[in-house]
Amino acid sequence: MVNPKFSVIVPCYNVEEYVLKCVRSIAEQDYDNLEIICINDGSTDSTLSILRQLQQEIKNVRVIDQKNVGLSGSRNVGIKAATGEYIMFIDSDDWLDADTFAKTFETGFDLIIFSYNRIFKNIIEPRAYNLSGVYPVSEIQRRMIGLIGEELRDPSQANSLAAAWGKIYRTAIIKDNNVEFVDTRIIGTEDALFNLQYLEYCKGTVKIIDKPYYNYIRFNVNSLTAKSKPNLQSQWKELHKRMAVISEGKDLIFQQAYHSRIALSLIGLGLNEMARKDGNIKIYKEISKIIQDPEFKKAIKSLDFHYMPPHWKVLFTLAKYGNAAGVFAMMKLMDTILKRKNN
Incomplete structure (x- = not known):
């Protein structure tokens, strides 16, 4: 039986120090049916040349070069280009553990969520969701809106489930319902709203794996998501x-x-x-x-x-x-x- 096809979407902006490790961590997964869609979002460093090199080396890497439109717009471009049954988003300064696909993917769920490590310069912090198993869509949607009761033991977890990365989405739910990322210039943080809108159209269940497979860098000053926002x-x-x-x-x-x-x-x-x-x-x-x-x-x-x-x-x-x-x-x-x- 052929594994379902994955489209892994990687927006890239000035990540010459990180993108090689990111893309190779995807390409080296023990999974044989995936495409890696790298969107060069108007980088001014050597990111594009590195992506072209990777495209020559790795047969399932696709490179889209565009003028700078930001993270939300780049992800939307990736969605339109995706041909897989499932979509995963990865930020280009982050990387996946080698066994991510093998350990997290399972058919039958509208959304799969897995945990992550926060990578500081001197510290690695595994981020626990304190959730594990299968949940109704409404429960996860409510939690993405806000914490209540005992969940408030750690208020810093308010947005921990909301990231677009560390998740496996059904492509059909996104495309059939025109679910898109809203520009951060309008709402400041795009991921939570995207997930809430996606869950509005889910009829099945959500699986949460409370073990980190995604590695999230917290010290890249050029990160698409790291800059301070005056508005x-x-x-x-x-x-x-x-x-x-x-x-x-x-x-x-x-x-x-x-x-x-x-x-x-x-x-x-x-x-x-x-x-x-x-x-x-x-x-x-x-x-x-x-x-x-x-x-x-x-x-x-x-x-x-x-x-x-x-x-x-x-x-x-x-x-x-x-x-x-x-x-x-x-x-x-x-x-x-x-x-x-x-x-």
Whole structure:
């Protein structure tokens, strides 16, 4: 029996240091029916020449060269070009373990999710989902919208399931329903919305494998997803509006999850502000703006602190009572800890 065909989509932008390892980690899988679609998104370094070299060496590598359109647009180009029954997305500075396909793929599921390692310069952190097995679509969709109850033991996991990588999608569900990535310039973070829209059309079940097979680099300053975003606050407001539309008409638990997402967005928004280059006074003002936002204030009032570890309780309590100086100090500490992992 012939294995179902896979289309592995790899958007590439200025990744000359990483793309060789990425593509070879796909090509060397113990799986004989796949195409590797590499989209060179207007790179200004030697990425394209490396991709052309790989195309000569590896028969199932396809290279698409285009002007820069960004990560979302590049993934959409890859989707249109895909001819496989299943699609997988990989960021071009990341890589797969050698046995990823053999250990994760199984027919009969609309979505397969597997865990990942976070690769810092000096530390490798396996990321546990604390979920394993087969789940109804609605449960995974709700969790992608927001954490509730005991899930709030680790608020930093709010977006852990939302990435487009580390997943196996059915191509037909994507193409038949015109599921696309929305430009990050509109919503700031494209993956979560793509997954939520995809799950709207899934009729089967989702399988989660809580073992890391994907390796996610956290120290590439040229990464398509690593740069600070000056408009992230307004972009996430638009993202939340679109998530609200998906949540409408669903169980009350979806509304609870939605408000949780807005409250927990403080983590991502705060760390984004820490990357600013225009000084602490400006950062402080932006932190104050985040926690004084009416939608955030409403959401954090309903956030359940009960299961949170002490440091998270402190952060969100400070935010709840409008203490911008305290939130600023906590975000500075978090930012320092993350930077130390890469030094």
